[in-house]
Amino acid sequence: MVLLNIDRKSTVPVYQQILNQMIELIENESLKTGDQLPPTRKLADRLGLDRTTVTRAYLELNALGYVESRPGSYTRVRKRIPVIRHEYETEEPLINWSSCSNAMSNKLFEYFLNFRPESVKDLKQGVINLSPLDLDYRLFPVNEFRRCLNQVMVNIGSELLRYGDYQGYAPLREDIAGRLRIHGIRSSADEILITNGAQQALELILKLLGKPREKVAIEAPTYANVIPLIRHHNLDLMEIPMKEQGMDLDYLADEFRKKVPLFVYTIPNFQNPTGITSSQEHRENLLAICEKYRLPLVEDGFEEEMKYYGKVVLPVKSMDRHQIVLYLGTFSKVLFPGIRIGWIAAEKECIQRLTAIKRFTDLTGSNLVQAALSAFLRNGYYDLHLKKMHRVFRKRMTIALQALEGSMPSGATWTRPDGGYTIWVSLPRSYQDEQKFKQLLIKKGVLASPGLYYFYSSHQHKYFRLSISSLEDGEIREGIYRLAEAIRELMKKEN
Amino acid sequence: MVLLNIDRKSTVPVYQQILNQMIELIENESLKTGDQLPPTRKLADRLGLDRTTVTRAYLELNALGYVESRPGSYTRVRKRIPVIRHEYETEEPLINWSSCSNAMSNKLFEYFLNFRPESVKDLKQGVINLSPLDLDYRLFPVNEFRRCLNQVMVNIGSELLRYGDYQGYAPLREDIAGRLRIHGIRSSADEILITNGAQQALELILKLLGKPREKVAIEAPTYANVIPLIRHHNLDLMEIPMKEQGMDLDYLADEFRKKVPLFVYTIPNFQNPTGITSSQEHRENLLAICEKYRLPLVEDGFEEEMKYYGKVVLPVKSMDRHQIVLYLGTFSKVLFPGIRIGWIAAEKECIQRLTAIKRFTDLTGSNLVQAALSAFLRNGYYDLHLKKMHRVFRKRMTIALQALEGSMPSGATWTRPDGGYTIWVSLPRSYQDEQKFKQLLIKKGVLASPGLYYFYSSHQHKYFRLSISSLEDGEIREGIYRLAEAIRELMKKEN
Numbered sequence: 008m009v010l011l012n013i014d015r016k017s018t019v020p021v022y023q024q025i026l027n028q029m030i031e032l033i034e035n036e037s038l039k040t041g042d043q044l045p046p047t048r049k050l051a052d053r054l055g056l057d058r059t060t061v062t063r064a065y066l067e068l069n070a071l072g073y074v075e076s077r078p079g080s081y082t083r084v085r086k087r088i089p090v091i092r093h094e095y096e097t098e099e100p101l102i103n104w105s106s107c108s109n110a111m112s113n114k115l116f117e118y119f120l121n122f123r124p125e126s127v128k129d130l131k132q133g134v135i136n137l138s139p140l141d142l143d144y145r146l147f148p149v150n151e152f153r154r155c156l157n158q159v160m161v162n163i164g165s166e167l168l169r170y171g172d173y174q175g176y177a178p179l180r181e182d183i184a185g186r187l188r189i190h191g192i193r194s195s196a197d198e199i200l201i202t203n204g205a206q207q208a209l210e211l212i213l214k215l216l217g218k219p220r221e222k223v224a225i226e227a228p229t230y231a232n233v234i235p236l237i238r239h240h241n242l243d244l245m246e247i248p249m250k251e252q253g254m255d256l257d258y259l260a261d262e263f264r265k266k267v268p269l270f271v272y273t274i275p276n277f278q279n280p281t282g283i284t285s286s287q288e289h290r291e292n293l294l295a296i297c298e299k300y301r302l303p304l305v306e307d308g309f310e311e312e313m314k315y316y317g318k319v320v321l322p323v324k325s326m327d328r329h330q331i332v333l334y335l336g337t338f339s340k341v342l343f344p345g346i347r348i349g350w351i352a353a354e355k356e357c358i359q360r361l362t363a364i365k366r367f368t369d370l371t372g373s374n375l376v377q378a379a380l381s382a383f384l385r386n387g388y389y390d391l392h393l394k395k396m397h398r399v400f401r402k403r404m405t406i407a408l409q410a411l412e413g414s415m416p417s418g419a420t421w422t423r424p425d426g427g428y429t430i431w432v433s434l435p436r437s438y439q440d441e442q443k444f445k446q447l448l449i450k451k452g453v454l455a456s457p458g459l460y461y462f463y464s465s466h467q468h469k470y471f472r473l474s475i476s477s478l479e480d481g482e483i484r485e486g487i488y489r490l491a492e493a494i495r496e497l498m499k500k501e502n
Numbered sequence: 503m504v505l506l507n508i509d510r511k512s513t514v515p516v517y518q519q520i521l522n523q524m525i526e527l528i529e530n531e532s533l534k535t536g537d538q539l540p541p542t543r544k545l546a547d548r549l550g551l552d553r554t555t556v557t558r559a560y561l562e563l564n565a566l567g568y569v570e571s572r573p574g575s576y577t578r579v580r581k582r583i584p585v586i587r588h589e590y591e592t593e594e595p596l597i598n599w600s601s602c603s604n605a606m607s608n609k610l611f612e613y614f615l616n617f618r619p620e621s622v623k624d625l626k627q628g629v630i631n632l633s634p635l636d637l638d639y640r641l642f643p644v645n646e647f648r649r650c651l652n653q654v655m656v657n658i659g660s661e662l663l664r665y666g667d668y669q670g671y672a673p674l675r676e677d678i679a680g681r682l683r684i685h686g687i688r689s690s691a692d693e694i695l696i697t698n699g700a701q702q703a704l705e706l707i708l709k710l711l712g713k714p715r716e717k718v719a720i721e722a723p724t725y726a727n728v729i730p731l732i733r734h735h736n737l738d739l740m741e742i743p744m745k746e747q748g749m750d751l752d753y754l755a756d757e758f759r760k761k762v763p764l765f766v767y768t769i770p771n772f773q774n775p776t777g778i779t780s781s782q783e784h785r786e787n788l789l790a791i792c793e794k795y796r797l798p799l800v801e802d803g804f805e806e807e808m809k810y811y812g813k814v815v816l817p818v819k820s821m822d823r824h825q826i827v828l829y830l831g832t833f834s835k836v837l838f839p840g841i842r843i844g845w846i847a848a849e850k851e852c853i854q855r856l857t858a859i860k861r862f863t864d865l866t867g868s869n870l871v872q873a874a875l876s877a878f879l880r881n882g883y884y885d886l887h888l889k890k891m892h893r894v895f896r897k898r899m900t901i902a903l904q905a906l907e908g909s910m911p912s913g914a915t916w917t918r919p920d921g922g923y924t925i926w927v928s929l930p931r932s933y934q935d936e937q938k939f940k941q942l943l944i945k946k947g948v949l950a951s952p953g954l955y956y957f958y959s960s961h962q963h964k965y966f967r968l969s970i971s972s973l974e975d976g977e978i979r980e981g982i983y984r985l986a987e988a989i990r991e992l993m994k995k996e997n
Contacts, residue, residue, distance in 0.1 A: 021883070026684065063882060071685075083763060085972060100825060101793060101796045102796055107710075112710050112858075114857050116854070119857075119862070149659045156652075156655065157647075160647070168841065170636060214734075223715050236862045263583055302597075344664060345868060346868060359611070360599055360607060366614060367734060370839075376868060
């Protein structure tokens with residue numbers, strides 16, 4: 008008689024518990040070749056289960072060759088090639104992954120282990136976390152997106168579950184082209200490649216243009232995730248300091264005279280982490296320098312649509328008559344990041360080359376999600392959502408800037424972004440111990456992102472980034488007050 | 503007065519047409535700073551549109567800084583930094599993408615342009631296409647998956663639209679671990695990384711283990727998409743001939759004595775393209791060789807669950823007591839490929855290292871799709887679907903093998919797969935002209951995939967792969983008859 012233990016509280020489905028235990032019994036020969044299994048109805052009754060659950064387990068056993076059943080006869084254990092049973096734990100590991108991996112992967116792994124910005128979940132209750140640049144999920148238009156998923160599954164159906172176009176779902180590329188048009192960018196759907204977020208866009212560009220031991224020019228500070236990625240491609244970094252108006256173009260021009268990089272990476276709007284928006288003139292000058300050197304300019308427009316105050320400054324790509332700009336966009340910072348949809352808009356051949364790389368590295372993106380997003384845009388949900396986001400975050404940014412004004416100790420300075428979510432704070436002087444400062448912040452019930460994440464080489468312990476993206480009005484205000492208190496205490500102590 | 507042309511048949515949404523044309527009018531100064539826009543109601547009436555459509559366009563204009571409106575007042579054109587208008591077409595391109603790209607990307611691009619297996623869509627009506635290894639989309643469980651999407655959006659909601667776990671949605675990793683258990687693999691959820699299909703799994707492994715100018719051992723013939731990918735990583739290929747029982751292990755051992763590769767890539771079940779399944783003994787021997795050299799063994803189990811006849815042979819990973827096997831799986835060849843979900847099961851540190859690489863190349867996969875798939879598995883839809891697929895394709899494979907038996911000219915041989923979708927056909931002797939043969943096939947109303955796609959170096963024009971994955975019973979039978987006729991004609995001509 009077969010003895011089975013069913014745990015109804017387990018996350019393992021019941022039919023699979025039956026299956027696993029049956030396999031165990033067959034493999035340890037408690038059930039031998041030719042033995043009958045109990046009839047499904049009988050076993051179901053005994054275990055107090057629905058018969059279909061038992062039937063499912065039996066079908067699976069049959070598919071796996073453990074049993075055979077003929078019409079009108081019992082299910083019996085069949086002869087099957089025996090499994091060699093090993094106890095992994097007792098064996099010596101044969102492979103040293105660190106020596107197996109290449110040097111660049113080893114460095115990346117080290118970085119991965121050390122670079123762990125605190126997520127909200129890891130923090131004790133009540134700590135206000137000004138670190139993550141994740142959108143406030145309380146604002147996500149979940150129902151609207153669910154309706155769009157349904158709509159496309161009903162209207163388009165199986166076509167969405169096939170391999171998609173390597174370049175991305177064509178109607179969505181048209182939608183993106185339409186939105187770019189609003190920002191003065193005249194790319195057609197042919198000149199757009201849809202990627203798994205802007206991060207994959209950067210990866211593909213590095214795969215296309217990377218040549219060992221060459222350099223990539225980046226702003227210092229810059230988007231933290233781009234630094235290890237460039238290093239992983241075995242490339243060096245040319246760090247161009249950020250000034251109040253954007254990257255220091257005199258410095259850039261000087262550097263170019265010494266060594267021309269592979270390309271320039273810039274974030275002209277609400278730069279991550281500084282929040283700085285460069286002027287039209289600055290953009291024209293940057294473009295002119297790149298044109299002079301015939302250099303690709305990678306413009307990260309990740310928060311293009313999140314402008315709250317001031318005059319509109321159009322993207323560099325809108326002035327790109329020689330098609331040297333590779334423009335990156337994403338839906339992660341306006342809508343939600345979980346759909347993993349970003350894009351590159353660039354000259355057609357460049358897009359084809361990037362598509363070739365994407366095709367061989369992960370074939371295609373998800374048609375289903377891309378079609379749902381297209382429906383979301385065409386139904387007008389995106390515009391309504393954008394309007395709401397502007398309203399909410401214009402207020403939140405105003406609150407943040409007022410709170411800074413009202414609470415920061417003298418000598419501390421900060422940027423005043425026209426949009427986006429991040430503010431860059433500079434202390435009156437640098438402090439010594441990063442870990443100690445972090446402990447102090449946590450004691451005060453707040454966290455912010457240390458400036459060192461955003462630099463590759465030289466930096467002082469003097470900066471940090473505040474992000475208001477995941478917090479509500481009151482949380483922002485209270486968080487900044489706590490932060491100001493911590494800074495005041497730190498400055499006093501270190502005096 | 504503002505003149506707008508609305509094209510209701512256009513794929514561009516109407517509100518966006520209004521928006522684009524308004525921007526045009528403002529930019530070419532038909533509308534000047536301070537000019538009034540017509541009230542939304544009036545414009546809507548004139549154009550015969552719903553007022554909300556016009557309102558949406560105005561809101562967007564406002565967000566972009568083109569207009570301003572105060573409560574109770576008209577909407578007016580505001581001062582905005584002028585856009586520099588360029589006509590791209592007239593400018594000389596500044597960048598030569600071919601010289602900008604690295605050598606490996608150039609090669610990949612060339613391959614991409616030349617390697618274009620005919621898709622069904624490109625073919626004239628009536629041609630039966632035995633080339634693509636895409637699943638028959640008529641069998642996709644669309645409604646069940648739609649229900650699962652709804653279920654998770656309703657029950658879990660916004661959490662699914664945030665950035666996910668770098669390693670993949672934890673419940674789905676548990677589900678996969680549960681399924682692997684059925685195949686004798688004892689990986690825990692910690693030892694699994696979810697990828698964008700099996701292709702990204704290969705990409706990540708190459709990123710981890712690739713060292714320039716080293717070799718990767720592959721079967722010859724093998725999965726076509728892996729060849730350019732390995733080459734793109736600047737690695738050489740060690741081609742191990744396929745024999746009737748799987749890769750030639752004597753040859754492999756000989757090669758190893760000359761040069762040890764970085765890893766071995768094998769497809770033990772229904773190998774793509776040959777359809778060959780290696781025996782338990784062969785698997786043990788292959789594993790023993792890799793263990794001896796302390797070499798990672800990449801086992802591609804892409805069709806693990808698609809076995810129709812014969813005894814079950816367990817994956818190499820099930821015997822992997824030293825944890826040297828990196829096992830790849832995918833849902834693309836049983837369920838549908840459009841969700842882009844594959845995985846790697848390997849030793850925990852190896853998985854962490856691969857996760858680090860994935861984290862910096864595209865952050866995370868889509869939580870939403872992964873959660874829906876998890877619900878699909880837990881609701882039992884996957885088992886029901888698998889059962890249906892077995893029933894359908896056992897029959898289709900039987901039909902294919904019978905049709906080959908009944909129609910192929912003497913001297914032609916073919917494999918008799920125990921599962922999967924592909925059959926490898928060898929002609930009595932090699933033919934001369936690939937293009938000519940293709941023309942002949944198309945004339946006969948059939949297509950198959952030329953063998954040369956599956957080799958890197960030496961090969962003869964003698965083989966091709968038949969895939970039954972996308973065709974129904976009658977199409978398979980008729981396709982094979984037509985193919986046999988074409989081969990007979992070819993052999994006669996070339997005599």
